[in-house]
Amino acid sequence: xxxxxxxxxxxxxxxxxxxxxxxxxxxxxxxxxxxxxxxxxxxxxxxxxxxxxxxxxxxxxxxxxxxxxxxxxxxxxxxxxxxxxxxxxxxxxxxxxxxxxxxxxxxxxxxxxxxxxxxxxxxxxxxxxxxxxxxxxxxxxxxxxxxxxxxxxxxxxxxxxxxxxxxxxxxxxxxxxxxxxxxxxxxxxxxxxxxxxxxxxxxxxxxxxxxxxxxxxxxxxxxxxxxxxxxxxxxxxxxxxxxxxxxxxxxxxxxxxxxxxxxxxxxxxxxxxxxxxxxxxxxxxxxxxxxxxxxxxxxxxxxxxxxxxxxxxxxxxxxxxxxxxxxxxxxxxxxxxxxxxxxxxxxxxxxxxxxxxxxxxxxxxxxxxxxxxxxxxxxxxxxxxxxxxxxxxxxxxxxxxxxxxxxxxxxxxxxxxxxxxxxxxxxxxxxxxxxxxxxxxxxxxxxxxxxxxxxxxxxxxxxxxxxxxxxxxxxxxxxxxxxxxxxxxxxxxxxxxxxxxxxxxxxxxxxxxxxxxxxxxxxxxxxxxxxxxxxxxxxxxxxxxxxxxxxxxxxxxxxxxxxxxxxxxxxxxxxxxxxxxxxxxxxxxxxxxxxxxxxxxxxxxxxxx
RNA sequence: GGGGUGGUAGCUCAAUUGGUUAGAGUACCGGCUUGUCACGCCGGUGGUUGCGGGUUCGAUUCCCGUCCGCCUCGCCA
Numbered sequence: 001x002x003x004x005x006x007x008x009x010x011x012x013x014x015x016x017x018x019x020x021x022x023x024x025x026x027x028x029x030x031x032x033x034x035x036x037x038x039x040x041x042x043x044x045x046x047x048x049x050x051x052x053x054x055x056x057x058x059x060x061x062x063x064x065x066x067x068x069x070x071x072x073x074x075x076x077x078x079x080x081x082x083x084x085x086x087x088x089x090x091x092x093x094x095x096x097x098x099x100x101x102x103x104x105x106x107x108x109x110x111x112x113x114x115x116x117x118x119x120x121x122x123x124x125x126x127x128x129x130x131x132x133x134x135x136x137x138x139x140x141x142x143x144x145x146x147x148x149x150x151x152x153x154x155x156x157x158x159x160x161x162x163x164x165x166x167x168x169x170x171x172x173x174x175x176x177x178x179x180x181x182x183x184x185x186x187x188x189x190x191x192x193x194x195x196x197x198x199x200x201x202x203x204x205x206x207x208x209x210x211x212x213x214x215x216x217x218x219x220x221x222x223x224x225x226x227x228x229x230x231x232x233x234x235x236x237x238x239x240x241x242x243x244x245x246x247x248x249x250x251x252x253x254x255x256x257x258x259x260x261x262x263x264x265x266x267x268x269x270x271x272x273x274x275x276x277x278x279x280x281x282x283x284x285x286x287x288x289x290x291x292x293x294x295x296x297x298x299x300x301x302x303x304x305x306x307x308x309x310x311x312x313x314x315x316x317x318x319x320x321x322x323x324x325x326x327x328x329x330x331x332x333x334x335x336x337x338x339x340x341x342x343x344x345x346x347x348x349x350x351x352x353x354x355x356x357x358x359x360x361x362x363x364x365x366x367x368x369x370x371x372x373x374x375x376x377x378x379x380x381x382x383x384x385x386x387x388x389x390x391x392x393x394x395x396x397x398x399x400x401x402x403x404x405x406x407x408x409x410x411x412x413x414x415x416x417x418x419x420x421x422x423x424x425x426x427x428x429x430x431x432x433x434x435x436x437x438x439x440x441x442x443x444x445x446x447x448x449x450x451x452x453x454x455x456x457x458x459x460x461x462x463x464x465x466x467x468x469x470x471x472x473x474x475x476x477x478x479x480x481x482x483x484x485x486x487x488x489x490x491x492x493x494x495x496x497x498x499x500x501x502x503x504x505x506x507x508x509x510x511x512x513x514x515x516x517x518x519x520x521x522x523x524x525x526x527x528x529x530x531x532x533x534x535x536x537x538x539x540x541x542x543x544x545x546x547x548x549x550x551x552x553x554x555x556x557x558x559x560x561x562x563x564x565x566x567x568x569x570x571x572x573x574x575x576x577x578x579x580x581x582x583x584x585x586x587x588x589x590x591x592x593x594x595x596x597x598x599x600x601x602x603x604x605x606x607x608x609x
Numbered sequence: 610g611g612g613g614u615g616g617u618a619g620c621u622c623a624a625u626u627g628g629u630u631a632g633a634g635u636a637c638c639g640g641c642u643u644g645u646c647a648c649g650c651c652g653g654u655g656g657u658u659g660c661g662g663g664u665u666c667g668a669u670u671c672c673c674g675u676c677c678g679c680c681u682c683g684c685c686a
Contacts, residue, residue: 032649033642040646049646070636085644094646111637113619117647122620125678178686198686225685233685362612362682463686517686561679571678 002075009046023075049097071109077102128577163216168203179223185593196222204241208542241544277445286420291494305336310385316409332412365418448483457518466501500545507535
């Protein structure tokens with residue numbers, strides 16, 4: 001076999017005169033007639049034109065070259081020379097070509113169902129089925145390489161800060177709370193089950209108790225929940241934990257990582273990463289992962305709205321979600337919130353404004369009343385209700401003539417979320433989201449708990465191992481709803497790329513949290529006994545964070561599709577179209593693992609796909 | 610579990626109100642072509658219109674069911 005000496009994409013004019021051996025796939029094939037054939041040979045690093053010329057080479061080779069087709073795998077020996085027919089500026093190697101002297105057909109290929117050239121506009125279903133061809137595309141190769149550079153940088157950076165890479169088990173005990181677990185039957189223990197980890201959370205905490213001091217793992221996490229464009233049941237985290245630290249220590253270590261990574265990949269200075277409290281973020285952006293690249297902030301105008309006769313406002317303000325003592329006093333009242341939309345351009349048409357109500361309904365809101373401020377007062381939509389509070393609205397929202405005001409009036413949660421989502425939609429419609437800007441922000445001071453009115457219990461906002469902030473220990477048991485946690489999220493352009501917290505290292509505090517979220521002492525002992533035991537045996541103060549690697553890479557390579565950054569992703573229904581997993585198992589495997597399906601035999605149904 | 614949207618040649622798409630033999634580009638096959646680079650020119654093969662049922666003289670088109678892709682709500686501590 002001809003042994004490769006160079007990569008296709010690496011050849012330049014400086015190589016002219018050298019005899020090289022290339023190996024790769026036939027990207028394109030241009031037969032100019034008897035004795036002159038061009039092919040573009042492709043490997044991981046790019047394309048290189050190879051010319052078979054009867055005047056320069058044996059007829060036998062040119063005859064073989066005539067049989068070449070797209071995606072055939074060949075090795076070719078030849079001399080690098082400046083292109084006789086002029087250079088091709090579209091190719092990095094466009095100045096040169098290889099004159100073939102020896103050709104070896106390593107493998108023929110069937111006509112490919114998709115061509116790497118055209119995969120960009122090919123149905124994703126087909127791309128996923130023939131993933132090995134899809135991955136041959138330069139774009140996909142570039143993404144895989146970038147992903148590799150990110151994980152290498154993480155290992156270098158954290159390794160340099162004395163983090164140890166330690167593996168944790170994949171077959172673990174099921175955890176209550178949180179996402180739905182994937183479960184695995186335990187053959188040696190009839191009727192018992194392992195769960196696949198949603199994250200190594202408890203193990204990394206135990207590693208801190210074990211004195212490992214600083215932990216790093218780039219690990220798969222599995223959550224059996226419905227996927228989204230930026231979410232997959234099986235995903236990867238850069239998982240980290242540190243001992244003898246406070247919130248500031250973790251945040252500065254992680255800021256350093258992000259700064260270094262952006263320096264490495266983009267030669268870009270991230271600068272000082274801003275901070276915002278959860279409360280501010282919800283108030284101003286209606287979401288806990290604010291995109292601060294543009295304005296359109298939301299304002300609570302409940303006090304002003306109360307002065308109108310508008311039934312939608314009045315009804316919303318009368319809504320009450322009762323609190324833990326069953327009264328309105330501790331609960332959340334309905335609100336009226338508004339966004340000022342300046343319209344320097346005419347992107348927001350009447351039709352679009354009306355579509356916002358439909359959009360709002362997906363978040364269970366009634367609709368989106370709106371009005372426009374004209375030279376002589378409010379003009380359209382709910383203008384007549386807004387007129388009496390004109391001066392106050394103008395002052396509260398900083399309105400100018402020509403502005404549109406969008407309202408959401410509902411339960412606090414619904415109104416806030418609706419306007420938070422609407423804000424992002426409006427920004428897209430107005431096309432005011434700046435391209436190429438990296439807006440990092442730390443979100444801090446999350447509430448410890450949220451009151452679940454239906455379950456009549458407190459729910460941990462982050463997870464139940466998150467510590468209250470140091471100044472919150474006296475309020476946390478007496479007034480859980482007011483307690484702020486030592487959690488922190490890192491947000492990039494409105495997307496959460498990392499989340500973590502200082503953990504509870506005191507057994508009593510941990511037991512209190514379990515009690516608050518409705519775990520009985522017996523339950524806590526059965527489900528988290530090992531953690532409570534560990535906390536009893538000398539747990540250092542510790543905390544950590546986990547970066548969502550997939551999402552991080554999505555931002556870096558500029559895609560909004562998580563499947564683009566995963567070599568072998570699954571579809572929205574959790575199917576791997578290449579391997580056709582999940583699939584049936586041999587009945588014997590079920591017997592061995594003591595499992596019997598409750599699904600009726602569906603062999604008769606037509607399930608061709 | 611809910612909502613939206615899509616499925617026609619290997620691939621990307623078209624097909625009028627339900628009407629004759631379901632078309633085009635590309636890929637593929639054959640021929641021609643000595644400087645192309647999305648090479649070009651000529652010819653050709655290629656279809657269970659996702660699957661199943663129904664309405665109809667007649668269904669890619671209308672109806673019902675179902676499978677699959679994508680987006681999304683719920684969910685994702």
